[in-house]
Ligand code: HEM
């Protein structure tokens with residue numbers, strides 16, 4: 074079995090996670106490792122809540138004309154589900170992984186601004202609480218995760234739900250922005266001696282670009298949110314067409330944030346994939362430069378495609394042609410990445426650990442999501458499928474099958490580093506297949522439901538042929554998926570206590586974080602291996618044949634190494 | 639990065655003489671987010687100005703153009719005085735630093751009181767965010783700007799207090815540089831707002 078961990082080194086001292094014991098060591102910390110883990114734990118906490126909301130919806134939709142949830146409650150539940158998953162699960166997972174890993178991967182002691190880092194976390198955390206406080210304050214928001222105006226205005230929406238929605242997202246948006254700034258500065262200013270900006274690991278690079286995306290994309294959201302709040306609380310008129318305002322303006326500002334946002338939610342996942350695949354294929358990332366440059370291309374293009382969410386508005390042929398073309402174009406750099414991952418795995422000496430399984434299936438799931446995405450670029454097709462379950466299937470293939478699969482793969486991969494203990498490979502495999510089956514069962518069939526005309530965001534549907542059956546299958550899949558997540562959480566909880574000791578470098582990896590102990594000491598590193606290539610730890614372990622003695626361009630290196638593999 | 643690259647080193651490395659330190663990079667990134675935020679607020683103002691002609695609108699501000707110009711000049715001048723403060727710091731002249739910081743604060747306060755005066759008059763005539771899209775966009779944009787001026791004044795006052803208490807030996811302080819950049823930024827935002835709300839309508843352009 075080549076997939077069992079190598080050389081567990083059990084004699085080393087075991088660093089405690091916090092400097093001091095007790096809750097205070099977490100609340101008061103400015104250490105990036107603790108904050109990173111706090112982000113990820115918060116994400117899991119909200120993931121449970123958002124997941125339960127999803128199951129409530131699936132119960133209601135399990136059969137035609139069901140009466141499990143009232144329409145009012147259903148609206149609140151799908152709004153909170155979407156908002157929670159985007160802002161309180163995926164974003165914190167992406168930020169948390171970056172905050173935990175980036176300093177370790179670039180050989181730094183901490184982020185550039187540790188206190189700002191803590192502030193960012195607490196803003197996000199309390200933003201989340203504010204959002205959920207709406208339940209107590211007379212009703213959760215019910216306008217969907219994009220809260221289109223004028224439905225979200227006071228004239229149509231009199232409870233405080235939307236106010237808490239806007240306020241909560243504004244607060245967490247500031248927190249996210251601070252994290253984005255921190256990433257950019259950390260990666261520019263804190264790299265280990267010798268590590269050029271072009272030599273950082275791919276995860277660091279995607280997080281770097283992500284920092285710029287955050288800096289550019291969150292302000293439109295924040296602007297839109299304060300405008301909505303001013304409308305609602307000061308009776309102003311930004312988005313109220315009946316008094317001269319413009320509800321389309323809301324859509325422009327929201328999607329100017331919203332589309333870059335979907336890439337904010339996926340770029341770090343690209344990074345995770347680009348770290349895990351090479352290690353378990355025993356060769357460097359194929360086409361490092363192509364992956365790096367296509368990331369920049371995606372970042373730029375992501376601002377130029379946002380109005381593909383607004384084709385149904387009727388923007389006019391010129392607008393539509395532009396955004397359709399840009400949307401088709403963005404599939405190109407995305408496709409380049411997919412090819413590079415495939416070539417990375419191709420011909421490698423593969424070790425199918427659970428982490429690897431997740432990352433390989435990411436490629437497939439994300440490709441399915443990418444293909445349905447391109448179909449939306451064709452405006453008439455989009456008119457047919459917009460606001461149907463086809464869109465729901467698309468977004469879940471990219472966000473769940475994409476981002477979330479990558480994150481779970483990353484968890485299997487880095488859990489030993491963060492905790493010093495391995496997750497069980499045996500249970501990991503079971504857990505993976507549960508997730509994989511549950512996910513595809515839930516969402517693949519929704520493509521067909523959408524094409525058959527089932528609109529999204531409806532609490533009930535008539536008993537058309539197959540609709541009940543397909544929905545029931547989806548509901549069964551959702552419960553399987555819920556069970557697999559529960560399984561994962563129990564596995565993590567168990568591994569924290571009883572898991573096998575991992576040692577510093579259980580996967581025989583390439584990047585700096587594996588050169589320090591697991592978990593890393595408070596100062597991160599006592600000694601940093603010299604950085605002369607993109608795989609400093611490989612060079613350190615193979616002084617007879619380091620990467621830097623070979624061609625630096627990357628592509629050739631990957632080919633040579635794969636011949637040897 | 640430094641030339642000692644290839645030796646094994648203990649984890650720490652920050653180049654003191656680097657052209658731009660962490661703080662400066664951070665504030666630049668922060669100001670980029672602010673620029674987009676204000677850009678969109680100003681854009682919405684212009685959009686309504688073009689699409690919605692309901693009265694009252696910016697024309698109501700014309701009679702007081704000169705007054706607003708004077709208060710705006712105070713703000714623009716304060717960008718100069720903070721540069722003088724930085725130069726004093728560079729020469730190690732701490733009294734000069736305190737002096738110019740205080741002058742900057744006073745000019746900023748003058749601007750804010752001018753804005754307060756204008757607000758009071760408008761609200762007196764029942765022109766509020768609730769009145770029409772002009773009121774909505776005008777008060778949002780100038781309100782957020784005023785709030786940023788106020789934040790700047792707090793930071794400037796803290797700097798002045800610290801300087802008076804003996805901080806800042808010079809010749810360089812990241813804190814002073816960052817606050818100064820922030821202050822210039824707030825100033826530039828006002829250049830745009832002032833042009834859009836006061837100058838262009840006065841010239842009959844929008
Ligand atoms: C090849 C790349 C992609 C293309 C061309 C694409 C295209 C589109 C289009 C045109 C829509 C609007 C459909 C409609 O509402 O009628 C859409 C919706 C959506 N996409 Fe993608 N997409 C791509 C990748 C992604 C990725 C990577 C993510 C996130 C990780 C994502 C997340 C979403 C979400 C969440 C929605 C639904 C938004 C909503 O209406 O609530 N997409 N996509």
Ligand SMILES: [Cu+2]
Nearest residue numbers: 332335379382
């Ligand atoms: Cu999009």
